[in-house]
Amino acid sequence: MLILRSSPASPFGRKVKIAARVLGLDDRIEIVKTDTTAADDPIRTVNPLGKIPALELEDGTTLFDSRVIVDYLDHLAGGGRLIPAEPKARFAALRLQALADGLMDAALLTVYEGRFRDEAMRSQTWLALQAGKIDRALAALEAEPPSRAVDVGAIAVACALGYLDLRFQGTWRATHPRLAAWLADFEKAVPAYDATRPH
Template identity: 60%
Template sequence: MPLVLRSSPLSPFGRKVKLALDHLGLADRVIVETADTMDAGDILREQNPLGKIPALVLDDGSVVYDSRVIVEYLDMEAGGNKIIPAEPRARIAVLTLQALADGVLDALILQRYEAMFRPEDRREPRWLDHQGGKVARAMARLEAEPPTLDIHVGTLALACALGYQDIRFDGAWRADHPRLVAWLDGFIGLMPAAWQRTSPA
């Protein structure tokens, strides 16, 4: 029985899982189903009480969430030490990079929600600045020292964070981050077909 990934085409966290599936050779074991986080009638809220995506429904009906847990599950299914190193120091470094990139995405999504759900005259500039500061500081840190071109959960998350900014924020990040632009080009070159397949554009 195949596993079921509940996600949406535009979800950067879902994209991270899809890229991991492709890299690990597990994509043929998973059916991707679109979930609507805003629909109270979507079964997603039963699968994940938080109503968030992605969620991975296993063959016994149990559900794994969020993306960080899902990619760890997939790494174990693939035999381990594939996208999450077993060596403790390397593991912590990779997971920390994933946390940084996921944090960028969290801040970007909160900025987007502010624009989506509040009329312009009711948006909170301090809140937007607060989230924007997280993104700016993280991007500056990553620009100063881009990661190596290896495929693991940290670089998968970073690629998805940069790709999301291209899709939702018109690629404005590119002007001030030439080293990250070059890094993303190099990373996409490692898995061009998977990147194209998972692109919502």
């Protein structure tokens, strides 16, 4: 049995969970709720960075981060299913994943600034920098929403938008109608999206 260490709200963990379900591997993975802020949580032993998601393999090896884990799961499922083999499609999917991952990083850093830093110490310059990344990523995705292909790029975009819904009350939707429509279509086509929704 593979062990996935994650938390329900993690968009990166959700990306792995969706990938596993789409690939039909979810019954081979035990999900262990992880608290990265707890000094005694095993995550610090299995991943020296103390970050999630981390996937423990049956031979004791641990894989991280989400990009590596999804690549491994795709390989385990026979390859070429979420990460296309054909070069043009492959790098388009990986590029889209990088954009979505960057959006998630900026959103997480914004949340962490409010959660872990005293109000008097919060940097408006830092928050504005992250907001700019989010705004530009959303503008790029609105101008060219992902295709209907269910690949690693599309999954990453869906998870990024889901995280904005969770932590930022979905305020992106009003100004990005094409992207909101794309997400609605993705949600219908990929039941794993709803099944992995954090509560």
